[in-house]
Amino acid sequence: MVRIAAFFVGLGFAGILLIALIFGLVEYVKEPPTPTAEHEFHKHPKELSLASNGPFGKFDRQQLQRGFQVYKEVCAACHGMNLVSFRDLAALGYEEPEIKKIASDWAIEVPSVNPDTGEAMTRKAIASDRFPDPYPNETAARAANNNALPPDLSLIVKAREGGAAYLYSLLTGYSNQPAELVKEFPASKTGPGLYYNPYFANLNIAMPPPLTSDGQVTFADGTPGTLDQAAKDVSAFLVWTAEPKLENRHRTGLAVLVFLLIATILGYLSYRNIWAEAKRKVAPKGPLDPEHMAHREHAKDEAGGIAG
Amino acid sequence: MSFAWAKPYQPKSELGRWFDDRLPLPRLVYGAVGGGYPVPRNLNYAWNFGVLSGIFLTIQIVTGIVLAMHYYASADGAFNSVEHIMRDVNAGWMLRYAHANGASFFFIVVYIHIFRGLFYGSYKAPRELIWMLGLVIYLLMMATAFMGYVLPWGQMSYWGAQVITGFFSAIPLVGEPIRVWLLGGFVPDQAALTRFFSLHYLMPFVIAGVVILHIWSLHIPGSGNPTGVDVRNEQDTLPFHPFYTAKDGWFVGLFLMLYCAVLFFAPNALGHPDNYIPANPLATPAHIVPEWYFLPFYAILKAFTLDFILPAKLWGVLAMFGSILLLFFLPWLDRSPVRSGHYRPVFKRFYLLLIVDVLILGWAGGATPTAAVVAISQLASAYYFAHFLIILPLISKFERPMPLPSSISASVLHGEKQESAPYGLTKTAPVAAE
Numbered sequence: 129m130v131r132i133a134a135f136f137v138g139l140g141f142a143g144i145l146l147i148a149l150i151f152g153l154v155e156y157v158k159e160p161p162t163p164t165a166e167h168e169f170h171k172h173p174k175e176l177s178l179a180s181n182g183p184f185g186k187f188d189r190q191q192l193q194r195g196f197q198v199y200k201e202v203c204a205a206c207h208g209m210n211l212v213s214f215r216d217l218a219a220l221g222y223e224e225p226e227i228k229k230i231a232s233d234w235a236i237e238v239p240s241v242n243p244d245t246g247e248a249m250t251r252k253a254i255a256s257d258r259f260p261d262p263y264p265n266e267t268a269a270r271a272a273n274n275n276a277l278p279p280d281l282s283l284i285v286k287a288r289e290g291g292a293a294y295l296y297s298l299l300t301g302y303s304n305q306p307a308e309l310v311k312e313f314p315a316s317k318t319g320p321g322l323y324y325n326p327y328f329a330n331l332n333i334a335m336p337p338p339l340t341s342d343g344q345v346t347f348a349d350g351t352p353g354t355l356d357q358a359a360k361d362v363s364a365f366l367v368w369t370a371e372p373k374l375e376n377r378h379r380t381g382l383a384v385l386v387f388l389l390i391a392t393i394l395g396y397l398s399y400r401n402i403w404a405e406a407k408r409k410v411a412p413k414g415p416l417d418p419e420h421m422a423h424r425e426h427a428k429d430e431a432g433g434i435a436g
Numbered sequence: 437m438s439f440a441w442a443k444p445y446q447p448k449s450e451l452g453r454w455f456d457d458r459l460p461l462p463r464l465v466y467g468a469v470g471g472g473y474p475v476p477r478n479l480n481y482a483w484n485f486g487v488l489s490g491i492f493l494t495i496q497i498v499t500g501i502v503l504a505m506h507y508y509a510s511a512d513g514a515f516n517s518v519e520h521i522m523r524d525v526n527a528g529w530m531l532r533y534a535h536a537n538g539a540s541f542f543f544i545v546v547y548i549h550i551f552r553g554l555f556y557g558s559y560k561a562p563r564e565l566i567w568m569l570g571l572v573i574y575l576l577m578m579a580t581a582f583m584g585y586v587l588p589w590g591q592m593s594y595w596g597a598q599v600i601t602g603f604f605s606a607i608p609l610v611g612e613p614i615r616v617w618l619l620g621g622f623v624p625d626q627a628a629l630t631r632f633f634s635l636h637y638l639m640p641f642v643i644a645g646v647v648i649l650h651i652w653s654l655h656i657p658g659s660g661n662p663t664g665v666d667v668r669n670e671q672d673t674l675p676f677h678p679f680y681t682a683k684d685g686w687f688v689g690l691f692l693m694l695y696c697a698v699l700f701f702a703p704n705a706l707g708h709p710d711n712y713i714p715a716n717p718l719a720t721p722a723h724i725v726p727e728w729y730f731l732p733f734y735a736i737l738k739a740f741t742l743d744f745i746l747p748a749k750l751w752g753v754l755a756m757f758g759s760i761l762l763l764f765f766l767p768w769l770d771r772s773p774v775r776s777g778h779y780r781p782v783f784k785r786f787y788l789l790l791i792v793d794v795l796i797l798g799w800a801g802g803a804t805p806t807a808a809v810v811a812i813s814q815l816a817s818a819y820y821f822a823h824f825l826i827i828l829p830l831i832s833k834f835e836r837p838m839p840l841p842s843s844i845s846a847s848v849l850h851g852e853k854q855e856s857a858p859y860g861l862t863k864t865a866p867v868a869a870e
Contacts, residue, residue: 141817142821148748149811149815149818151741152810153811161807211523282519329722381696385700388689392689396686402678406477
């Protein structure tokens with residue numbers, strides 16, 4: 129009964145799927161899907177090798193400081209980082225007075241309340257503040273950016289497919305729209321207020337090119353401030369903001385794996401030791417082998433026969 | 437417990453006897469996972485995944501309880517509280533990654549456990565209830581995992597909750613009211629988040645309860661084995677402790693290494709980047725996908741594209757739930773008296789086909805639904821249903837199984853090297869003992 133019912137249920141589901149398949153194929157033949165500009169012109173991120181990559185990766189603090197400088201001088205005008213505090217910069221090698229100075233010099237002030245009148249005001253940032261949002265709210269942010277919302281950058285590396293390599297590619301990937309694209313897909317022409325970038329999912333991004341030329345940033349440590357270098361460094365910095373505990377994680381992971389390896393080897397040896405006897409017992413010609421047992425019985429019988 | 441020769445618990449100390457006389461808890465443990473549980477001596481490593489499932493349930497409960505001390509289920513604060521755990525709580529990043537990847541590994545282990553059962557006929561008499569209780573655990577796991585994925589309140593959390601609760605609205609007439617009732621609102625919001633958190637905390641303990649029933653019912657007939665032949669006498673078995681505790685012990689170590697390698701060196705590999713964006717009811721992600729362990733079912737759901745009598749969405753939902761529910765009937769669909777797939781030449785081929793089919797479904801569930809992907813998932817879904825509901829009953833009717841060994845110890849006797857391979861099927865000659 130169960131099997132008869134099952135047969136018809138199975139036939140039903142499989143049948144409907146096959147009918148849907150046929151309809152789908154007919155549709156496909158009648159109206160083959162047209163290729164899209166995204167499909168043909170979208171590029172995968174470039175390779176980006178950072179010191180923090182790989183299982184033993186560590187941050188290059190010099191690079192993170194340069195990246196922070198890029199964030200401060202370029203990105204911070206539009207993007208906040210509401211999960212990172214000024215005092216977290218200590219992890220990049222900044223001393224406490226430096227951090228205090230960075231906070232109080234920060235171009236954007238922190239919303240506060242006037243202690244005398246209770247009115248809304250802003251004050252200079254202090255070390256325990258998060259990196260402030262440049263806009264008071266989403267409406268203000270959109271109004272200032274052609275209706276696009278600049279995302280918070282704290283987690284951006286983990287929130288985008290491709291991570292830091294994608295960011296680096298995006299920052300260095302701005303170009304003029306290829307003529308073939310416009311010829312092939314006239315509807316996909318980059319609109320006003322948008323910028324062509326083949327690394328962006330739909331090819332047209334609302335963010336104007338933030339890094340436009342070499343020398344835009346003059347690094348304090350003397351590294352040449354090329355566009356490529358600035359893009360690389362800020363991507364490395366944003367790896368840190370997204371995963372500040374990365375080095376700790378790598379170090380702990382290594383220790384855990386070494387511990388488990390030793391434990392597993394010891395466990396395996398004791399397993400072999402415990403099973404050695406049990407395996408010998410059932411080996412051919414071992415005490416449990418039926419042939420061997422028959423022999424023994426036979427020998428016993430013979431011995432008994434002689435005695436009797 | 438299960439066999440006449442099972443050793444009874446003998447307290448080794450005065451205190452042990454005192455305790456055992458008043459509360460025979462040590463006796464229970466000894467009979468369940470100690471020297472008092474005789475286990476077939478020929479188990480292969482596929483049998484290690486039951487214990488491993490228990491390990492991962494424990495990891496999930498322990499890490500989850502600590503995470504709950506730092507998480508708060510508020511639509512405004514949940515996302516930031518997770519980041520607070522990642523950044524400010526001592527070793528919080530480790531707890532959260534252990535929990536998120538622990539869920540994935542729990543499913544990996546359980547899937548291997550289920551497919552071991554499918555191959556070795558573990559669902560057959562007298563183990564039907566063990567199988568069905570296992571499926572109940574699996575369903576509870578799916579519910580728990582889904583609700584847990586909603587808690588960080590990222591984009592995929594939010595839109596995943598939208599899609600999955602949306603299944604209920606496919607039910608005619610009462611569907612939409614049920615959905616609203618389950619969510620406590622028209623869209624996922626504070627009410628949904630709070631109740632998901634509450635249930636996510638409750639469910640693992642329900643799972644633990646069903647696990648006890650699962651193990652209890654296992655200890656009545658005892659464990660199955662790769663030959664599928666019943667245990668006949670003491671020679672066929674070894675006490676669970678120390679033999680299988682030792683075998684499980686080192687294998688657990690090996691598997692934990694794999695888990696820790698992912699946890700510490702690629703903790704986000706199995707997740708989705710969109711879940712690091714705070715939930716935004718106004719911005720739908722380009723491509724909503726569930727966690728990897730649901731992808732085969734997601735592919736089945738999406739394979740129904742045709743309004744045939746019923747709306748396509750309802751067909752999809754029915755088929756998706758049906759694809760799991762049909763497993764409850766497996767003991768009656770597969771009537772072959774031979775348990776082990778080793779002795780079933782036709783079954784074995786279709787079993788391999790099923791594994792390939794489920795892998796294809798998993799891939800199709802996660803791929804961008806182009807015409808080709810939809811067509812492939814339709815074929816693969818059709819095979820999934822045909823396999824269990826049509827092919828399996830037919831095989832068990834017409835297949836001619838190979839001869840079974842006379843006993844477990846006879847099957848083991850052809851040498852140490854081939855111990856776990858079935859008797860009479862090894863290609864090499866038995867190794868002579870020294």
